[in-house]
Amino acid sequence: xxxxxxxxxxxxxxxxxxxxxxxxxxxxxxxxxxxxxxxxxxxxxxxxxxxxxxxxxxxxxxxxxxxxxxxxxxxxxxxxxxxxxxxxxxxxxxxxxxxxxxxxxxxxxxxxxxxxxxxxxxxxxxxxxxxxxxxxxxxxxxxxxxxxxxxxxxxxxxxxxxxxxxxxxxxxxxxxxxxxxxxxxxxxxxxxxxxxxxxxxxxxxxxxxxxxxxxxxxxxxxxxxxxxxxxxxxxxxxxxxxxxxxxxxxxxxxxxxxxxxxxxxxxxxxxxxxxxxxxxxxxxxxxxxxxxxxxxxxxxxxxxxxxxxxxxxxxxxxxxxxxxxxxxxxxxxxxxxxxxxxxxxxxxxxxxxxxxxxxxxxxxxxxxxxxxxxxxxxxxxxxxxxxxxxxxxxxxxxxxxxxxxxxxxxxxxxxxxxxxxxxxxxxxxxxxxxxxxxxxxxxxxxxxxxxxxxxxxxxxxxxxxxxxxxxxxxxxxxxxxxxxxxxxxxxxxxxxxxxxxxxxxxxxxxxxxxxxxxxxxxxxxxxxxxxxxxxxxxxxxxxxxxxxxxxxxxxxxxxxxxxxxxxxxxxxxxxxxxxxxxxxxxxxxxxxxxxxxxxxxxxxxxxxxxxxxxxxxxxxxxxxxxxxxxxxxxxxxxxxxxxxxxxxxxxxxxxxxxxxxxxxxxxxxxxxxxxxxxxx
Numbered sequence: 001x002x003x004x005x006x007x008x009x010x011x012x013x014x015x016x017x018x019x020x021x022x023x024x025x026x027x028x029x030x031x032x033x034x035x036x037x038x039x040x041x042x043x044x045x046x047x048x049x050x051x052x053x054x055x056x057x058x059x060x061x062x063x064x065x066x067x068x069x070x071x072x073x074x075x076x077x078x079x080x081x082x083x084x085x086x087x088x089x090x091x092x093x094x095x096x097x098x099x100x101x102x103x104x105x106x107x108x109x110x111x112x113x114x115x116x117x118x119x120x121x122x123x124x125x126x127x128x129x130x131x132x133x134x135x136x137x138x139x140x141x142x143x144x145x146x147x148x149x150x151x152x153x154x155x156x157x158x159x160x161x162x163x164x165x166x167x168x169x170x171x172x173x174x175x176x177x178x179x180x181x182x183x184x185x186x187x188x189x190x191x192x193x194x195x196x197x198x199x200x201x202x203x204x205x206x207x208x209x210x211x212x213x214x215x216x217x218x219x220x221x222x223x224x225x226x227x228x229x230x231x232x233x234x235x236x237x238x239x240x241x242x243x244x245x246x247x248x249x250x251x252x253x254x255x256x257x258x259x260x261x262x263x264x265x266x267x268x269x270x271x272x273x274x275x276x277x278x279x280x281x282x283x284x285x286x287x288x289x290x291x292x293x294x295x296x297x298x299x300x301x302x303x304x305x306x307x308x309x310x311x312x313x314x315x316x317x318x319x320x321x322x323x324x325x326x327x328x329x330x331x332x333x334x335x336x337x338x339x340x341x342x343x344x345x346x347x348x349x350x351x352x353x354x355x356x357x358x359x360x361x362x363x364x365x366x367x368x369x370x371x372x373x374x375x376x377x378x379x380x381x382x383x384x385x386x387x388x389x390x391x392x393x394x395x396x397x398x399x400x401x402x403x404x405x406x407x408x409x410x411x412x413x414x415x416x417x418x419x420x421x422x423x424x425x426x427x428x429x430x431x432x433x434x435x436x437x438x439x440x441x442x443x444x445x446x447x448x449x450x451x452x453x454x455x456x457x458x459x460x461x462x463x464x465x466x467x468x469x470x471x472x473x474x475x476x477x478x479x480x481x482x483x484x485x486x487x488x489x490x491x492x493x494x495x496x497x498x499x500x501x502x503x504x505x506x507x508x509x510x511x512x513x514x515x516x517x518x519x520x521x522x523x524x525x526x527x528x529x530x531x532x533x534x535x536x537x538x539x540x541x542x543x544x545x546x547x548x549x550x551x552x553x554x555x556x557x558x559x560x561x562x563x564x565x566x567x568x569x570x571x572x573x574x575x576x577x578x579x580x581x582x583x584x585x586x587x588x589x590x591x592x593x594x595x596x597x598x599x600x601x602x603x604x605x606x607x608x609x610x611x612x613x614x615x616x617x618x619x620x621x622x623x624x625x626x627x628x629x630x631x632x633x634x635x636x637x638x639x640x641x642x643x644x645x646x647x648x649x650x651x652x653x654x655x656x657x658x659x660x661x662x663x664x665x666x667x668x669x670x671x672x673x674x675x676x677x678x679x680x
Contacts (some may be wrong), residue, residue: 109133530564
């Protein structure tokens with residue numbers, strides 16, 4: 001059953017639109033439980049009815065015509081209960097609702113399971129039997145599991161179908177809901193950013209020059225054929241003849257008329273080479289996956305591998321997606337802070353992503369760049385959005401696809417209001433940061449690249465409260481040298497001197513990866529990160545600390561902050577290394593003073609050791625984003641639980657109070673960092 005379930009879900013995921021997805025479901029589910037009839041009803045809460053959208057075993061002409069009132073009949077019962085309902089003889093049940101047009105007069109056995117997504121019933125999957133039938137537990141659980149897995153696929157197929165239809169008929173005006181990532185509004189066309197050689201993420205893209213796309217595709221196929229022949233020659237001496245035959249099989253598959261000709265046909269129809277390749281590979285792989293023979297079924301992975309190889313060569317021929325005069329909305333399934341840092345900011349109108357939240361690093365970076373962002377968009381139909389006109393509302397976390405004129409005009413008006421507000425805020429420049437009753441507030445910057453600081457930020461801030469050193473590490477292909485780091489830190493310290501600058505030591509791990517220092521963990525946020533890596537690799541830590549101390553020579557406005565502290569021993573070990581670096585530089589005739597050293601409170605365990613920790617350091621900063629994440633056990637990058645992330649949760653407020661009280665008893669100042677610090 002598990003193998004059947006996997007193949008069925010994959011087949012539905014490949015469906016180009018909702019109707020094909022539903023037709024596949026009713027056919028395969030009927031076969032799986034050996035029922036006489038299988039149907040899918042989709043629930044329309046606005047119209048207050050369940051509409052028959054697909055059936056196998058009943059007349060096709062009733063699809064769309066049968067509409068059952070909400071809260072009535074057995075389908076309504078399944079929707080109300082949000083759990084499976086199995087009845088041996090449906091007509092005998094008090095909730096049975098007879099529909100004369102349904103053609104189900106002779107059906108008795110009934111099993112209905114709800115299709116639920118994000119606490120909302122999308123519809124009901126029903127199987128029927130002519131004879132009275134008590135469905136077995138394994139049949140009920142199979143359909144229940146199937147419905148749970150298909151909810152997302154149904155939603156995605158529905159959106160994809162609407163998008164496809166909208167290009168041929170009326171405007172779509174579809175609104176997608178996500179999470180606010182960075183405030184702002186943008187109206188622009190979408191461009192899809194997809195990772196290298198990821199065939200599933202490739203969007204459809206209409207092109208005018210089909211002949212150029214055909215040539216690019218055939219050149220890529222030829223390049224892969226050459227790669228295969230070269231690989232076959234390389235392994236000739238180390239593999240048996242029957243094992244070498246694998247490469248012959250791949251070459252035959254690559255040279256098959258169907259793989260090449262079908263892709264060329266799709267290019268001729270207007271799709272670009274990469275999109276046409278994705279469709280053809282998915283179609284071929286699906287054929288293999290439906291086969292009963294295990295050996296033949298495994299050939300689906302070979303088809304996908306060939307597709308990825310062809311795509312890789314195609315991508316080498318393509319210009320950057322942002323080679324455009326007009327800024328575009330960047331759409332992606334998953335976008336990292338590193339990827340965003342590498343892209344030209346003036347070419348990005350906004351960001352839309354299916355992962356992340358307002359507290360993820362890509363959101364923090366987007367806010368620093370002033371780019372509106374909507375993250376964590378459920379069921380984002382990435383492959384259908386390329387070239388679509390979008391409105392991105394970073395305030396409310398909404399994305400409007402192919403909006404109607406009325407919506408577009410309203411957002412243009414809001415954009416003008418935003419520009420007026422921005423001018424008004426410019427008039428506040430130079431005023432002191434204090435409350436209406438005269439209490440001064442120290443407002444410092446949170447940044448990671450000196451080149452991204454605006455003149456207003458530099459002139460208005462009382463200093464830098466957090467300079468994140470990992471970004472300069474992430475945009476390189478090797479560890480930066482001590483001299484490179486020192487020059488970078490010197491620019492930051494000089495720019496703000498004599499105002500204080502707090503520089504956090506390297507905080508990699510979690511969702512911040514270095515391509516040249518891979519960390520493979522099943523749970524990276526609870527793994528090897530922050531100070532743990534620094535202490536395990538003192539050579540990395542000492543190089544950075546030496547660079548920091550050298551950069552501060554003659555300026556004396558440096559503070560060093562240690563991330564991810566869990567216990568006092570970590571602070572002691574880090575302080576020993578900092579003192580060691582200071583002594584070494586003094587011996588080398590550098591005139592450096594020992595900087596203030598503080599810690600970032602992010603791990604809940606540190607809250608209960610706050611007095612012991614405070615006695616060892618000069619200051620404390622509360623990392624509110626990670627502390628909230630760890631205290632509430634909510635992954636801030638996971639849109640499925642983003643609604644549970646609450647930086648005003650009573651437990652967090654109690655934790656903050658305890659930190660402040662414990663630190664102040666030791667006369668150690670406390671500052672707060674992260675999104676909570678920026679929330680008025």
